[in-house]
Amino acid sequence: MRRSRSGGARPGAPAVPTVALAAGLAALVAVPAAAPAAPPTAIRVGGPSAPGEAKVALVGTNARRAGRRFTVVDRRGRTVLRGRLTAATGSPSPWRRVLRADLSPVTRPGAYRVRAAGRTSRAWTVRSRASSVPIRTILRFFSANADGREPSPVHGPAHLQDAVVADGPLAGQRVDLTGGWMDAGDTLKVTHTTAYATAALLAAARLDPADATALRAAAEVGVRWLVKAHPAPGVFIAQVGDARDHDLGFRDPAADDASPAPGIGVRVAYPGIGGDLGGKVALALALAAETRPAGPERDALVTAARDWYDAGKAAGRTMPQLPDPAGDFYVGDTQDDALAAGAAALHRVTGDPALLQDAVTHLAAFEPDGRLSWNALAGLAAADLCGRLGAPAAGDAAARDAGCGALVAQGRAAIARAGRSAFATPGAVGWGQTGENGGAGTLATLAGRAGLARGLAVGAGARDWLLGRNPWGASFVAGLGPSAPRALHHWASLRGPGLPVGAVVGGPASRDEILRQGFGAPRPSPFSTAAATYEDRVEDYVTSEPALDYAASSVLLLAALQAR
Template sequence: MIFSSRSCQTPAMSKLALSLAAVLLAACTTACVSHVSAPPPTGFVRVDQVGYRADEAKHAFLMGTSGDTTFHVVDESGRKVFAGVAGPRTGDWNEEFATVRALDFSALTTPGSYRILATGAAPSPVFRVGSGAELFGTQVAANVRFFQAQRDGANVLPSTVNRKPSHLNDATATVYAVPRYDESGGELLDERLTPVGGPVDVAGGWFDAGDFLKFTHTAAYSTALLLLAQRDAPVAGPGLAAETRHGMAWLDKMWDDKTGTLYSQVGIGAGNENVRTDHDVWRLPEADEAPGADPMLARRPVFRAADPGKPISPNLAGKVAAAFALTAQTTTGDAARRALDKAAKMYELADREPDALVTAYPHAFYPEASWQDDLEFAATELALAGKALGDPRTDGWVRDAGHWATAYLSSDTRGTLGVGDVSALAHADLVKLLDGGGTAVETTRDRLTGDLARQLDDGRTRADRDPFRAGADYLEFDAVPHTFGLATTALLHQQTTKNDTYAAFGTQQRNWALGANAWGSSFVIGAGSVYPRCPEHQVTNLTGQQLTGAAVNGPNGANRFAELNRFPTMRPCVAGDFARFDGHGARFLDDVGAWQSVEPADDFTATALLTFALASR
């Protein structure tokens, strides 16, 4: 199926487009009569297509025109409501667009729908100005719909991308020995998988990305972020609460409290000629258990993070314990205490001296180096839950949180917010804990907020060199989730310090992810008017349904697109003319086979959801 690259329009957008057409027609006098066409636009305006809060800085970018370029913001009737002049050149992009300039319209605070008209440029997409709740509450709800589409097992929602129950055999799955891979992680070295236990019930949960694998690592991260949004954001609603329950129900199955066993994965994505894997077939998930299906797809393997009762990789133990502790904070009574006890037991089993970290099998699917941040996150959430429930272990967890924060701050693996580094979440909640009367070293609070600033300064240094002020590296994987991570961290810094030092930078990062970038595309499906139409996602490709709310990887290094995924059963789908906007060594391709740029993922979308939830306040 080939989707049209033409943007979808809402009624408000259509009204504005007609009004603009009337304005342009009225302006076309002698030139129109003599049939002399105006020259085609040579520039483009890039805006945040979701919009801007009335009280925040508002910037767009003009690419491809130079000189003293004027611009106007017009409302739905085509009336000019703001006029300005393009700012200084922020850099060049490619041969066609040698000039990029910023447009500042921060003074526009009146709620409404608008476009930007600039000399020599095509009109911008429609964007809105409004309150945080108005702009981002709908985005949170859309992100929740993505997680609903990702559901596995019996509890699917048929109204969401025509889903049907899938992988019911996961309820009686066999446990296998940890698979061995070559150094690159691309080939399974075991001739066959070796069964070591089971059956276990690991049915349900969420598919990890565009495929049908399920990872405890990404599920715990995603569920924790959804729980933080549920706990802290005014736009959290019953849909979000229901989805966090769905995620936690599966994590509860992946943790065997009686034996102290954490299962890390369901399914396998890299095999060999003897072991067929999830990544070898393009199909609907319910086909895996249809008559004649491959045995390794019909009866999917389960792998442990460690042997029963043995120390668990601390990044995994920390993330899962934090999710259970957050559940204890968002529930009451016996359910809260049971969740807290499970979190505490898992936290105690975390390996304090790991030789290697477990994320997925192979590790190359989700490389991760840091782990002290995960234990800081777990101890902090345990302490917050314990304080609320009057648990006598609380003071010990507070001390542990301070210890692991200090260990992280002294490590050489410090990063920024994403599935591989949760320090920003841990720091912000630890500050909240200390402000509430917790005991720790006096300088801990300043060091925690200082590290939030360090993460933002790293991003801002990169953004200062980029024409579109991107703070993430778009030549590497996960540019979009890292961008949302920076936006979230800016909001957390403002929350913990009560100052807005990084507020404009954080807004810029959200703007970039939602359309104020070279390609003029939002990287969240359904957000704005130009967004990915051909994600690498098997269900939506084969059903023709839109995967609303999904965040994709976004641009990537052009050299990474040498090989796209192609399957006989894949419906061809290519959208948009983005090649002319590639630059600075980066490429964005909206092609169903381009996993490098348009594959959605749970951790991507969870990070975007938390950004929107915090921005709604």
């Protein structure tokens, strides 16, 4: 579990069982890590790609090979494309050089391999509805992390006694907060990430009609819980469970109800509100209301969304850190972005012109940074006003223009960041890189649909980076793609390697950030550097823990690429 983007050192998710962790650390102490060897020449490809998308293979090498030939062969070994390698821009690390092979002319569905520099790549696939299989796979993670009596393929009913309210008007009272999703590799439920994931899934359903039914069904788990998280006037629940739950270690969630441990058998619910939390829950519930026909259910969702929005706006600040023993997870540092997104979505379902003005005002206060995450929602507000989030633009021309201008500015920032590396991830490298990649890739894609040159290509590159076109040649989605994660920092890993299927792990981070967590030096790899290190190791919760927001941002990227 992570803190905000401005939070400095971030705490890890629940500890691995003591015996396993001690054994792993002992092994690290007993065998000094060898210096990684120079990386061998390798071809990295991504996909699956749609026929009309930009497609690029990357060749990492220490030799001068620009201008050399490459070929693409089909499943039968027949050559379907010849071309010449060109130098990629941006840092080639960990190689001395990275070369591009433009595969975009290959548009016929099928499986292909790239031959260059004496190497042959793994198979790379072109197919229509290219995003559907990755989306359906990642949705399996949401099912696995479903709590309460929500169906899960990896655990039985769990946390059926959630929860006793910590303070405020309902202090000491038991309130029904069963259901929802567990946040990451542990079992806490966090309203920040539940709201963001719910909103991202519903926005993805808008963009991608082919997968809309599955996306909306997954989102309903979040919707049902968010409705419960406002149990009485003036009471808004920010988190269920706390540091005691978080630190207890991997265990079967279904066993928690029988635990005599304080804060485990009966968990604590912590109230809290700020503009950041109120805005993003309003966004999620307003998007949910939009999917309902006129009637009591729609009205109830709109009322709940308005309650969260009004309370958040009235708070006039981000939500304060929760009191001990809640922990310091997900401490936000901005509220204008979330209030803009919530106001835009509420305006769409209410028609209230004051909300439209709120959306424009709050959006103008947020400096475009090319980020979209649980703690950076301005891009969704901009895309919605601009009409690039799967629904028509705002009826007011000035609001539409403000949205489109902000969206293009966000896309430019994401594209600029992608240009820093030859592997072209638009996400800032750090803890939660896959979430940053998915969010920034979404902004580039949506801005591309608004006319920004290179936006669609950068978005496709973000998808390819996630699924294998990165220095490690590894997918960061369990159960999907090459060298997919097998040792996830998640309680389901106790049931076997590679679980839960569909989980999006954190991905690479700096070596220093990993070392600061105190669980030993990362395993050496010829493809890792001090600035970007990745390992598939249970103990390393920086690189191997999955989370709702990583998965949600990745799904939103995939849906944006598949949008009509």
